[in-house]
Amino acid sequence: MAATPTGDVDVDSEAVSASIVGASGFAGGELLRLLAGHPEFELSQATSREYAGKSVGSVHPPLRGTDLRFSQPGDLESVDVLFTATPHGVTMEHIDEYQDAAELVVDLSADFRLDTEAQYDEWYDGHSCPGKLDVAQYALPEVNRENLAGADVIASGGCNATATILGLYPLAEAGILDGADVVVDVKVGSSEGGAGGGAASSHAERSGVVRPYAPTGHRHEAEIEQWLGTSVSFTCHAVDMVRGASATCHVFPDGPVSNGDLWGAYRGEYDDEPFVRMQAGGSGTYRYPEPKAVAGTNHAEVGFELDASNERIVVFSAIDNVVKGSAGQAVHAANVALGFEETAGLEFAGLHPVGSP
Ligand SMILES: NC(=O)c1ccc[n+]([C@@H]2O[C@H](COP(=O)([O-])OP(=O)(O)OC[C@H]3O[C@@H](n4cnc5c(N)ncnc54)[C@H](OP(=O)(O)O)[C@@H]3O)[C@@H](O)[C@H]2O)c1
Structure with a gap:
């Protein structure tokens, strides 16, 4: 199933460039794995303050042999799509910077999932840029894929x-x-x-x-x-x-x-x-x-x-909380937003038998 529209990202160019802020974490690691095997995206940067300069495989063993090295989040270059997999509070603090760097920001945290500032006051410790809550689209594609096409900021649903x-x-x-x-x-x-x-x-x-x-x-x-x-x-x-x-x-x-x-x-x-x-x-x-x-x-x-x-x-x-509950859902949402095949890069089956997942 392919969605229609594309927003500001030029999907007719050879590959759509994507970077990840918070790539050394569990959700960021899954984003790296999924984007590395995605037919439409080309990985650009993967950030970690702690591991800047080290190869992504040094933190995520399945990615050993990949050339990409972690960079500092302050050194972000322009890219088509920026995935952010950082703790609560980071994306809302840096959203202007992230939007300057990318046409589409896909955030895996809770920073833009709720509709109103009052909800953030009630459930979190408030919100530092409530004016952007209207801009963000919640992403659980099975429920609201029609909202995602052409979005500027996507808030991937919680696990x-x-x-x-x-x-x-x-x-x-x-x-x-x-x-x-x-x-x-x-x-x-x-x-x-x-x-x-x-x-x-x-x-x-x-x-x-x-x-x-x-x-x-x-x-x-x-x-x-x-x-x-x-x-x-x-x-x-x-x-x-x-x-x-x-x-x-x-x-x-x-x-x-x-x-x-x-x-x-x-x-x-x-x-x-x-x-x-x-x-x-x-x-x-x-x-x-x-x-x-x-x-x-x-x-x-x-x-x-x-x-x-x-x-x-x-x-x-x-x-799986780090795939369907975060990184996979974020990639699925980006597929919809950019008009790619919805299943692109996500069609693989799991393993059986396995130990505790
Ligand atoms: N784990 C899950 O199952 C899951 C599911 C759904 C959603 N989420 C959400 O996804 C986000 C990431 O979760 P996670 O489990 O992957 O967390 P994590 O393993 O703790 O990873 C956090 C990442 O963010 C980076 N980071 C921390 N503070 C930062 C800052 N101020 N600026 C830039 N980068 C920063 C960390 O690297 P450095 O400190 O080295 O920069 C690390 O790469 C959270 O908001 C979480 O709620 C997680």
Whole structure:
């Protein structure tokens, strides 16, 4: 599936140049991997303050043998597309500089995902350039690809939000979430915390855990509610895997719902989606969505079961947080914005068998 339009980037030139700010991190490393294999992009710069001058392969072993070296973020050259994979707060501080350097900025952080300054006041520590919130387009292509064509700034959706929204979006569109109570429990891998991690992310502390974190008030709740148009009760657990986000959503609808209604809603939204697979029951080991089945890929798996006696729908959604939940989603969004094939550079399958993803 190819989107139409192109904005200001000249996609008829030989290759579209792309740089990455924050390329030494986990999401930046995945961006490097994806862009290196992308048929339309040519990598220009990859920044890291800590590793400036060192080869990208010295930080990301799968990229050993690549010529590219890290540069300083202050030495950005002009480029067609700039991907920014930096901690919260960095892109909003440097957005003018980034837009001077590139026709299209694709940000992986939360800096431009919410619509209003009031939301940033409520969920974050405010916003330093609220005037740009209108310019940015949120990117979860399955939900709003029509907003991305020709965008100047794209805010790639958050990982837990992506898993949750993909699980619930067909129900929202079908009106099944209207008046429903929704409880979401997400289990996440350690790579969500970034390469820097922290004491709680050390191997000794993290190994073997099923650790509740952000039992209430998780920031992604704002993003989820913004796109589903309903409130959700959201809790996260850190679990013993490296990659992956798995959302279990309990929906208590306001009226009767049948299996046929549910299949109609999910098939209607996802039958033509290149990166969403329905996985609901059947036989075999991987009967419902789980992160291991999508590790390393840009695919999401979504499934559900109707608990008729309890008037509950239980929805499962699984993604790889550093691909579909960040770098892959950002590349998918750029593909749409620039009018490339949506699946360009993202069609590969994962590995099986693998250990903890
Ligand atoms: N990890 C995930 O699963 C995931 C999923 C969705 C979205 N995200 C978002 O993506 C962003 C990156 O996440 P991550 O997990 O990759 O983090 P990370 O591993 O900690 O990487 C952060 C990167 O940003 C660079 N950086 C830090 N401060 C900077 C500054 N002031 N100016 C320029 N570069 C700076 C770091 O390199 P130097 O310090 O060497 O410059 C590093 O390359 C975050 O906003 C995160 O919320 C992450």
